[in-house]
Amino acid sequence: MSTIGHNSDAVAADQLRLLIERVERLEEEKKGIADDIKDVYLEAKATGYDVKIMRQIIRLRKIPADDRQNAEAILETYMIALGMIE
Incomplete structure (x- = not known):
């Protein structure tokens, strides 16, 4: 054994x-x-080229288009609320 x-x-x-x-x-x-x-x-x-921006683009390309568009819309809404854009 x-x-x-x-x-x-x-x-x-x-x-x-x-x-x-x-x-x-x-x-x-x-x-x-x-x-x-x-x-x-x-x-x-x-x-x-701006490497920091390239890294951001690479990160964004990993996100499905619908999710990315949704996040961008929310980001824009927040920026408008904070007076960062009109």
């Missing part, structure tokens, strides 16, 4: 090690992608 328990412990340890190694590889890939994104923003800035 102890052999079965020992084998299952070894299998569990191997599985844990493999999972951790997968996460480590993915973290490395994520860092590489983040570096690539940073390079693109640096290139855009060097070309004269």
